[in-house]
Each structure stands twice: as C-alpha cells, then as structure tokens.
Amino acid sequence: MLLLDGKKLADELKSEIKTEVDQLVSQGKKQPHLAAILVGTDGGSLTYVGHKVKACEQVGFKSTMLHFDSAMTEAELLQEVAKLNADPDVDGFIVQLPLPAHISADKVIMAIDPSKDVDGFHPVNVGKVTLGLPAFVSATPLGITKILERYNIETSGKHCVVVGRSNIVGRPMSILMSGQLPTGNATVTVCHSRTKNLKDITLQADIIIAALGKPEFLTGDMVREGAVVIDVGTTRVTDTTSKAGWRLKGDVKFDDVSKKASAITPVPGGVGPMTVVSLLLNTLQAAKQKL
Amino acid sequence: MLLLDGKKLADELKSEIKTEVDQLVSQGKKQPHLAAILVGTDGGSLTYVGHKVKACEQVGFKSTMLHFDSAMTEAELLQEVAKLNADPDVDGFIVQLPLPAHISADKVIMAIDPSKDVDGFHPVNVGKVTLGLPAFVSATPLGITKILERYNIETSGKHCVVVGRSNIVGRPMSILMSGQLPTGNATVTVCHSRTKNLKDITLQADIIIAALGKPEFLTGDMVREGAVVIDVGTTRVTDTTSKAGWRLKGDVKFDDVSKKASAITPVPGGVGPMTVVSLLLNTLQAAKQKL
Numbered sequence: 001m002l003l004l005d006g007k008k009l010a011d012e013l014k015s016e017i018k019t020e021v022d023q024l025v026s027q028g029k030k031q032p033h034l035a036a037i038l039v040g041t042d043g044g045s046l047t048y049v050g051h052k053v054k055a056c057e058q059v060g061f062k063s064t065m066l067h068f069d070s071a072m073t074e075a076e077l078l079q080e081v082a083k084l085n086a087d088p089d090v091d092g093f094i095v096q097l098p099l100p101a102h103i104s105a106d107k108v109i110m111a112i113d114p115s116k117d118v119d120g121f122h123p124v125n126v127g128k129v130t131l132g133l134p135a136f137v138s139a140t141p142l143g144i145t146k147i148l149e150r151y152n153i154e155t156s157g158k159h160c161v162v163v164g165r166s167n168i169v170g171r172p173m174s175i176l177m178s179g180q181l182p183t184g185n186a187t188v189t190v191c192h193s194r195t196k197n198l199k200d201i202t203l204q205a206d207i208i209i210a211a212l213g214k215p216e217f218l219t220g221d222m223v224r225e226g227a228v229v230i231d232v233g234t235t236r237v238t239d240t241t242s243k244a245g246w247r248l249k250g251d252v253k254f255d256d257v258s259k260k261a262s263a264i265t266p267v268p269g270g271v272g273p274m275t276v277v278s279l280l281l282n283t284l285q286a287a288k289q290k291l
Numbered sequence: 292m293l294l295l296d297g298k299k300l301a302d303e304l305k306s307e308i309k310t311e312v313d314q315l316v317s318q319g320k321k322q323p324h325l326a327a328i329l330v331g332t333d334g335g336s337l338t339y340v341g342h343k344v345k346a347c348e349q350v351g352f353k354s355t356m357l358h359f360d361s362a363m364t365e366a367e368l369l370q371e372v373a374k375l376n377a378d379p380d381v382d383g384f385i386v387q388l389p390l391p392a393h394i395s396a397d398k399v400i401m402a403i404d405p406s407k408d409v410d411g412f413h414p415v416n417v418g419k420v421t422l423g424l425p426a427f428v429s430a431t432p433l434g435i436t437k438i439l440e441r442y443n444i445e446t447s448g449k450h451c452v453v454v455g456r457s458n459i460v461g462r463p464m465s466i467l468m469s470g471q472l473p474t475g476n477a478t479v480t481v482c483h484s485r486t487k488n489l490k491d492i493t494l495q496a497d498i499i500i501a502a503l504g505k506p507e508f509l510t511g512d513m514v515r516e517g518a519v520v521i522d523v524g525t526t527r528v529t530d531t532t533s534k535a536g537w538r539l540k541g542d543v544k545f546d547d548v549s550k551k552a553s554a555i556t557p558v559p560g561g562v563g564p565m566t567v568v569s570l571l572l573n574t575l576q577a578a579k580q581k582l
Contacts, residue, residue, distance in 0.1 A: 106424065122418070123414070123415045123416075123417075123418030123419045123421075123422060123424070123426075124414045124415050124418055125414075125418065126414075126417075126418035126419075126421050126422055127413070127414030127415055127416065127417035127418030127419075127421065128414045128418075130414075130417050130418065130421045130458075130462060130466070131414060131417055131458050131462075132458070133397065133414070135414075156485050157485045157486065157487050165469055165470070167421075167422050167423070171421060171422075171466070174465075174469075174481070175421070175462070175466075178456055178465075178481045178483065179456070185483075185485040186485075187480065187481065187482050187483070187485070187486040187487070187492065188480065188481050189478065189479065189480040189481075190465070190469045190478065190479050190480075191478050192469065192476075192478070194447050194448045194476040194477075194478070195448065195478040196448050196478070201478065
C-alpha cells in the first residue's frame with residue numbers, strides 16, 4: 001500500500017515555488033502577492049487564513065491579511081473587494097468562507113476580478129474549468145490533481161467514483177476527472193445523498209474520491225482490492241486526549257480501507273496540505289500572467 | 292413503450308410561450324426580440340438559423356438575422372457582438388456555430404453580454420449552471436430537461452448514464468442530472484471515448500442519454516429492460532431515397548432499443564425540436580428579466 005503523502009508533496013511543491021519566486025525576484029520582478037479577507041472569526045477560519053499567510057512566507061510571497069469585524073456590512077466588504085481588484089500590487093486574493101449570514105457569498109464572489117480569483121470560485125473560472133479552458137482551478141481539486149500527477153496514478157479509462165457533489169470539491173473533481181486532461185479521461189460516477197446502492201457503485205471503482213464530510217463513512221467493505229482512495233474529509237471530532245480538544249477525521253475509515261487500497265491519502269497530511277499549496281500555485285500563476 | 296414526442300411537446304411549449312407574449316404585448320410591453328448572427332454558410336447553419344427565425348415568428352417574437360460573408364474578420368464580428376450587447380431592443384442573441392477557422396469562437400462567446408447569452412455558452416452562464424445558480428442553460432440540455440419534466444420521468448436516485456462529454460450536451464447534462472433540481476438528483480456516470488466496458492455501464496442505467504454523435508451506436512443489447520432512453524444524436528447520413536439526399540440518424544438504434552426501453556425519444560422529432568423551443572424559453576426569460 002502506497003501512502004499518498006500530501007504533507008511531503010506539499011513541501012516539495014513549496015520548495016519548487018520558492019525557487020521560482022527567488023528567480024523572479026533576482027530578475028528584478030516583484031514578489032507575488034496574495035491577500036486574504038477574513039470577516040469575523042467563524043470556526044476554523046482564523047486558523048486556515050493563518051496557515052495561508054504562513055505558507056506565503058515560506059515561499060517568499062508577500063501576503064496581506066485584512067481582518068474585519070463580523071458586523072461589517074456587505075457594501076463595506078464589496079468596497080474592500082473593489083480595492084483589491086484595483087490594487088496593482090495584489091496578484092490574487094481570497095475571501096475566506098463562510099461569511100456572516102447577512103452577507104451574500106455569491107454576490108461577493110461575483111465581485112472579485114476573475115483574473116485575481118485564486119480560489120477559483122468565480123463563475124467565470126468555474127465555467128472555464130467546466131469547458132476545459134485554462135482558468136484557476138479551486139484549491140482542493142487542484143491539490144488532488146497534483147497528488148494524482150506526482151504519484152503517477154493512471155486515470156485514463158479508469159472508473160472513478162466521486163462521493164459528494166459539493167461546489168467546492170465533488171462537482172469540480174467529477175468534471176476534472178472526466179475531462180481531457182493528463183489526470184483526467186476517467187469514466188466518472190457522481191454519487192450523493194440520493195444515491196441508492198452506493199456500495200455497489202464504490203465496489204466498481206478503480207479510484208474513489210470521498211468528499212461528503214461524514215467521518216469514517218467509507219469502510220473497507222465498500223472498496224475493491226487495489227483501489228486508489230482519496231480522502232477529502234476534514235471533520236473536527238471531539239478528542240479529549242488532544243490538546244486542542246478535537247482532531248481531524250477523514251471520510252474514510254483508514255485502518256480498514258488501507259488494507260485493501262493500493263494507494264491512499266491519510267487525514268491529516270493528505271489532501272489538506274495540498275489545498276494550501278494549490279492556492280500558492282494559483283497565485284504564482286496569476287503573478288506570472290501579469291508579467 | 293412511451294414515445295417521448297419532442298415535436299408535440301415543442302408545439303405545446305410554443306403555444307404556452309405565445310400566450311405569454313400576447314399577454315405582454317397586450318399590457319403594452321415590447322415584443323421579446325431574438326437576434327442571430329450567422330457567418331458564412333457552413334453545413335446546416337443556414338437551415339438551423341432559419342428554423343430559429345421561423346420559431347420566433349410562431350410565438351410572436353421579433354427576430355433579426357444578421358448574415359455575414361465568411362470573409363468577415365474576427366474584429367468585425369466582435370464589433371457586431373458589441374452592437375447587439377448595446378442594443379436595448381435586443382433581449383437575447385446567438386452567434387451560430389461553427390465559425391470560420393480564422394475566428395476564435397471562444398473569444399466571440401466571451402464577448403457576449405451574459406445577460407443576453409440565450410445559448411448559454413458564456414463561461415459565466417456555464418459556471419452558474421455548474422454551481423447550481425440561476426442562469427441560461429444551453430438549449431439542448433434545457434430541452435432534454437423539459438422532456439423529463441413534462442413526461443414526469445422520475446430522476447431522483449436513478450442511475451443516469453451520459454454517453455459523451457461534449458461542452459454542448461454531455462458535460463452540462465451530467466451536471467444537471469446530478470444537481471439538486473426537480474429533474475436532477477440522479478446518480479450520474481459520464482462515459483466517453485476512453486471508457487472501457489461501456490456496455491457493462493449502460494446495462495446498469497435507469498436513464499441513458501446518448502450524445503456521442505455516432506449513428507445507431509447504442510444497440511438493444513446495451514440497454515436494460517425498462518430504461519428511459521434519450522437520443523441526442525443528429526447525424527446526417529446519405530439517403531438517396533430522400534429528396535434532400537440525406538436524413539437524420541440518432542445515436543440510438545431505435546427499432547432495437549425501443550423494444551426494451553420504457554420510454555424513448557425518436558430521431559427526428561425528439562430532442563431536436565425541443566432545442567429550438569428552449570432557445571425561445573431562454574429569450575422569453577431574458578425579456579422578462581429586463582421588464
């Protein structure tokens with residue numbers, strides 16, 4: 001069984017990005033610059049944005065974190081978005097989700113300049129990815145693609161079952177895996193809460209992407225011998241033995257499934273670290289497109 | 292076996308649209324107005340645009356056909372698009388594809404105002420459909436959705452196999468069928484040229500959407516008893532007995548498959564007529580949004 005080590009791969013990619021940034025800077029070009037807007041302190045948002053800022057430092061990016069009170073109005077947030085759109089020094093920026101309930105995330109995302117939308121959430125980027133055109137692929141799907149690519153997982157002609165149809169992971173993954181890409185060309189089945197006989201379907205899969213957000217949902221009896229399993233789940237479950245009082249659980253029952261899988265991502269240390277590095281990859285791309 | 296009569300349904304829908312248009316006009320509102328740009332006279336393009344113009348007349352729309360020589364430059368075409376974008380009388384317009392080789396269709400589509408893009412080809416509309424947001428759904432997928440809706444075909448929890456992954460049909464159908472829509476919520480498998488054991492997969496399908504463009508590809512042995520079969524193929528094959536010298540063939544071997552299917556669309560008279568009426572539905576929606 002091959003452990004698909006997202007942590008190690010993310011470190012490798014960061015080192016490659018740093019080399020590119022150093023080259024740009026030594027040529028007198030400006031540092032890539034990622035900005036992040038955070039409104040309020042919902043759940044893990046502060047932690048996530050913190051990881052992104054730290055990752056920027058590691059690769060030599062400039063980063064700006066704009067942290068606003070949760071009482072901020074939608075109009076005020078839209079104004080901040082407009083400022084970042086207009087700022088020539090900012091190559092890409094993100095608005096950390098979720099937003100407070102009184103702000104429409106759809107409206108805010110629509111306001112982001114697609115050429116700076118390094119989260120790949122703007123409909124123009126989603127549409128281009130759907131159409132197979134060059135665009136920013138959102139971070140988690142891009143991270144999974146990089147895992148498949150760097151570990152030379154064959155996808156063409158394979159049967160890939162995606163469990164989950166969220167806009168953030170399931171939907172884009174099903175599009176990318178069935179698209180005409182080096183890590184695509186798979187026959188793809190999209191399963192979700194309405195799917196009947198899920199186990200009959202997952203048992204046919206050469207590749208399973210579990211992205212439904214239910215801890216340890218995918219068990220060994222649902223997986224065919226030799227399947228490749230990508231676990232996108234990151235649910236915080238209470239754990240009194242941990243310092244934080246919780247730990248991350250994936251959607252895959254690892255101990256069980258790893259006995260049958262030919263390759264599998266752990267949680268933590270699988271898809272998670274690749275998500276942050278994908279944001280860096282998109283920001284580097286945005287910076288290079290402007291040069 | 293239920294024949295899914297697209298011709299009859301299209302006539303019903305046209306009559307419903309006409310009633311709405313008559314109401315709008317009697318209230319002193321302006322007629323919905325669809326414009327079409329045609330460059331050159333490639334293949335069936337002139338015929339297709341002709342059908343669209345005729346359909347506009349039938350429902351009381353105003354229509355404008357702009358027919359340009361195939362020597363037209365890309366810049367000239369982009370200027371015509373800009374004019375239609377700016378024309379307050381035009382509610383929606385299409386640029387008939389294919390375009391001559393020296394013009395980039397992607398560039399032209401990107402130039403269309405998404406709020407007038409009644410073909411639903413602009414990445415913003417594709418992206419919104421992918422994200423499950425309100426948008427113009429392109430005509431063929433919308434037509435298929437209407438067939439499923441009007442014939443009360445249950446889709447939720449069913450296994451739908453889409454054969455083909457084109458941007459025009461296969462891709463959007465797979466997204467719509469697996470989305471959270473009244474005619475969605477199916478478990479969807481996308482198959483294409485790289486798929487192995489296609490027959491094993493189609494034999495599992497409750498609903499098959501054949502959209503690969505290979506005449507009579509789907510044969511009876513590939514279909515499970517009781518399946519619903521939607522035939523999107525419209526290939527012109529030589530037929531010396533017909534006046535035109537050709538006739539339309541679907542992707543489904545009708546005589547064969549109709550013996551097993553519980554419901555099936557014929558070719559011609561199935562999906563084809565629904566495509567034109569869907570363009571009218573989108574134009575009516577565009578006109579109403581402006582009111």
